[in-house]
Structures are given as structure tokens and as C-alpha cells.
Amino acid sequence: MDRIDSKLLTLLQEDASRTNADLAAEVGLSPSSCLRRIRRLKSAGVIDRVVALLNPAKAGRGMKAIVTVELERHGEQHMRRFLELAVMEPAVIQAYSVSGSTDAVLMLRLMDMDEFDTFCERLFRDRTNVARYYTMFVIRTAKETTVIPL
Amino acid sequence: MDRIDSKLLTLLQEDASRTNADLAAEVGLSPSSCLRRIRRLKSAGVIDRVVALLNPAKAGRGMKAIVTVELERHGEQHMRRFLELAVMEPAVIQAYSVSGSTDAVLMLRLMDMDEFDTFCERLFRDRTNVARYYTMFVIRTAKETTVIPL
DNA sequence: CAGATTTGTGCAATAAAATTGCATACCGGC
DNA sequence: GCCGGTATGCAATTTTATTGCACAAATCTG
Numbered sequence: 553m554d555r556i557d558s559k560l561l562t563l564l565q566e567d568a569s570r571t572n573a574d575l576a577a578e579v580g581l582s583p584s585s586c587l588r589r590i591r592r593l594k595s596a597g598v599i600d601r602v603v604a605l606l607n608p609a610k611a612g613r614g615m616k617a618i619v620t621v622e623l624e625r626h627g628e629q630h631m632r633r634f635l636e637l638a639v640m641e642p643a644v645i646q647a648y649s650v651s652g653s654t655d656a657v658l659m660l661r662l663m664d665m666d667e668f669d670t671f672c673e674r675l676f677r678d679r680t681n682v683a684r685y686y687t688m689f690v691i692r693t694a695k696e697t698t699v700i701p702l
Numbered sequence: 703m704d705r706i707d708s709k710l711l712t713l714l715q716e717d718a719s720r721t722n723a724d725l726a727a728e729v730g731l732s733p734s735s736c737l738r739r740i741r742r743l744k745s746a747g748v749i750d751r752v753v754a755l756l757n758p759a760k761a762g763r764g765m766k767a768i769v770t771v772e773l774e775r776h777g778e779q780h781m782r783r784f785l786e787l788a789v790m791e792p793a794v795i796q797a798y799s800v801s802g803s804t805d806a807v808l809m810l811r812l813m814d815m816d817e818f819d820t821f822c823e824r825l826f827r828d829r830t831n832v833a834r835y836y837t838m839f840v841i842r843t844a845k846e847t848t849v850i851p852l
Numbered sequence: 853c854a855g856a857t858t859t860g861t862g863c864a865a866t867a868a869a870a871t872t873g874c875a876t877a878c879c880g881g882c
Numbered sequence: 883g884c885c886g887g888t889a890t891g892c893a894a895t896t897t898t899a900t901t902g903c904a905c906a907a908a909t910c911t912g
Contacts, residue, residue: 561761564754568718571869582891587870589889600757603848604714607750611711611850618800618807620838635844642851650768650838657768657838661850688770688800688807694785698753698848700761700811701792721898732862737899739860 553598556581558702560589561598565699568602605698608661615662616690620654621676624683631655634681643671703748706731708852710739711748715849718752755848758811765812766840770804771826774833781805784831793821 559579563570576586593599608614623630631649638647638658646659662668668687676682709729713720726736743749758764773780781799788797788808796809812818818837826832 561754561756565756566753567751568754569752572871573869583869584871584892585890596760597757598760600755601717602719602752602754603716604711604718604752605750605848606711606715606850607747608850610746610748611852613850616798618798631842635842639845644845645847645849647843647845648766648768648838648840649842649844650840652836652838654838686802688798688802688804690798690800690807692781692785692799694797694799695789695794696796698755699795700756700758700763702761722900723898733898734863734900735861 557589557593560586561593561702562699564590564599564602613661613663615664615668616693617660617662617668618688618690619658619660619685620688621656621658621685622653622683623655624681626655630681637675637680641671641675643667707739707743707748710736711743711852712849714740714749714752763811763813765814765818766843767810767812767818768838768840769808769810769835770838771806771808771835772803772833773805774831776805780831787825787830791821791825793817 556579560575563575563578572587572590573583575590576583579586581589590599608616621634623634634656635647635649638644638656643660643662644658645661646657648657649655650657660668660671662671672685676685706729710725713725713728722737722740723733725740726733729736731739740749758766771784773784784806785797785799788794788806793810793812794808795811796807798807799805800807810818810821812821822835826835
């Protein structure tokens with residue numbers, strides 16, 4: 553992981569559709585060397601995967617919400633069971649167990665309020681061990697990046 | 703946006719490194735038609751961009767935290783000013799203004815506690831208009847996807 | 853509803869890009 | 883300074899993307 557690898561990773565995190573020759577020129581390597589480095593980073597797992605990011609609004613899911621959850625009964629077993637349920641929901645794009653007075657945090661991508669309504673009925677009804685939950689609807693997205701600074 | 707477009711988008715959200723011919727076969731189109739569709743989706747902005755996702759731990763930022771922020775003085779101007787500061791921080795990967803008793807939510811990717819410490823001193827010190835902030839450290843990531851269901 | 857127009861499709865040729873073999877250059881350890 | 887392992891550039895090869903074109907399907911229009 554020298555300076556060239558870092559630069560490659562930074563470039564690929566911003567735009568992975570660039571050609572190898574293009575990247576090679578930018579980092580000052582020959583195409584073949586550049587390609588070998590990228591392959592090495594992939595097989596080492598530093599680069600996890602390459603994906604297309606959609607425009608949420610144009611994909612019909614412009615609404616976003618953050619939900620903090622407090623469980624009724626705590627402990628590893630109960631947390632695991634709750635997260636298993638949450639993870640199955642397509643609207644849940646991020647699910648974490650966290651430290652502090654809250655037990656879990658969920659990030660939701662929703663089509664509309666109706667979907668949120670049915671989602672809550674499903675996940676937060678009786679018998680799901682949720683003591684209380686607090687919803688914050690996203691008003692403005694100031695930043696949302698997948699880039700990990702190196 | 704017919705069924706074929708949806709399928710293409712779903713496939714590309716999961717793996718954008720597949721060859722066009724491969725995708726074409728899976729959706730039942732010729733490579734040329736398939737390519738034209740993908741290009742159309744890109745120029746229409748449905749596909750925003752293609753990026754490489756790194757393994758956070760292997761990229762040296764395995765620590766994650768969620769911070770809720772309550773501002774001292776509220777209002778559009780103050781919110782904007784705070785978010786402008788937050789957005790500049792490399793550790794901040796997501797920054798939102800939200801509804802509810804909290805004003806903003808930040809998602810952080812950190813190298814270690816030291817970085818968190820200096821981050822807080824910088825962003826939550828006097829004169830930054832932050833009344834109080836609450837930090838939740840991520841213990842377990844149950845789900846973290848960029849896929850928008852279609 | 854027929855004709856016209858736009859939009860989408862497959863095929864085949866072409867252009868561009870990725871990939872590989874190989875000889876050489878570089879690096880850390882001794 | 884020498885050695886094993888690793889990285890590099892070049893050039894040939896293979897794979898992939900891209901384009902022109904003729905035709906088919908869907909949509910519009912009067």
C-alpha cells in the first residue's frame with residue numbers, strides 16, 4: 553500500500569468506470585502494471601466490489617429516514633433477533649447495533665409515507681421486542697459519500 | 703423503465719464490473735441493445751455513477767459512529783453554516799438535517815478514538831453553535847448496502 | 853384505422869480496452 | 883555486493899465495447 557495504491561483507490565472510489573489506460577496515465581504507470589495493482593487490491597479484499605449508484609429520487613425512493621430503536625429486553629440474543637428482522641426489509645439500507653442508551657439504528661430508503669407506515673407496523677408491532685423507536689426524517693442531505701479517505 | 707431496465711439496474715447495483723455481453727445474456731438482449739440501454743440509464747441520471755467500494759477495516763477506517771446534533775440557535779442560516787463545516791470533514795461520510803428534536807445527524811468513519819477526539823474538538827467546540835451532541839458507536843453492522851430496491 | 857414517425861433490436865464490422873508472456877529493473881535482507 | 887522475490891514496461895494477443903445499418907415494434911396522428 554504505497555502512494556500509488558492510495559491514489560488508485562482514491563480515483564476508483566470516485567469513478568470506477570474509467571479505463572485502465574486512463575488511470576495508468578494519471579498515476580504514472582504503464583497500463584499493465586496499473587492493472588496488476590488493481591487486481592492485487594481486489595484479491596486482497598481492499599477493494600470489496602464495484603457497484604453502480606443510482607439516483608434515489610429517479611429510482612423512486614427519494615424519502616429517507618433514520619430510526620433509533622430501544623429494545624424491551626436487551627442482551628445479545630434479543631438484539632440479534634431484532635436485527636435479523638430488520639435486515640430482511642428492503643427499505644433498510646443500513647442496520648447497526650450501537651453503544652449508548654439506544655440499542656440499534658436503522659437507515660431507511662422509502663418510496664413514500666405509506667411504505668413507512670406499513671414498515672413500522674411490521675417491524676415495531678407487539679412481540680418484536682421494541683420498547684420505543686424514534687424517527688428522524690431527512691430534510692436535507694448535505695453529504696453522502698462512499699469514499700473512505702486514505 | 704420497463705422490466706429489463708429494472709433488472710439491469712438491479713444487476714449493476716450488485717456488480718458493475720460484469721461485462722456487457724454477460725449482462726445482455728442474463729436479461730435476454732443482444733450486447734448492442736443492452737449497452738444502449740445502460741448508456742440511456744446513465745445519461746438520464748438514473749445511474750448516477752459507478753464506484754469502487756473498499757473494505758473499511760482494510761482501508762484503515764474500521765470504526766464507525768453516528769452522531770446526533772442539537773444546535774444552540776436554530777433556523778435555516780445556522781443549520782446551513784453547521785452543515786458546511788461538517789461536510790468539510792473527511793471522516794463525515796453522511797450528513798443530514800432532520801426532523802424531530804434533533805437537528806442534524808452525522809455518520810462518521812474513523813481510524814481510531816484519537817481521530818474522534820480531535821474531530822469533536824474541531825466541530826463541537828464553542829462558537830460552532832452546537833448545544834449538545836450524542837454519539838453512538840457502531841458495535842455491529844448488520845446491513846450496509848447501496849442497493850435501492852426496484 | 854392506415855400511414856408516418858419514433859424508438860428499440862440484432863447482426864456484423866470496427867475500434868478500443870484488457871490481458872498476458874517475457875525480459876529487465878528494483879528492493880530488502882544478508 | 884549478491885540473491886530471491888517482486889514490480890515494471892513493452893508488444894503481442896485476446897476480449898470487450900462500440901458503431902452503422904437494416905429491420906421490427908411501438909406510438910402518434912389525422
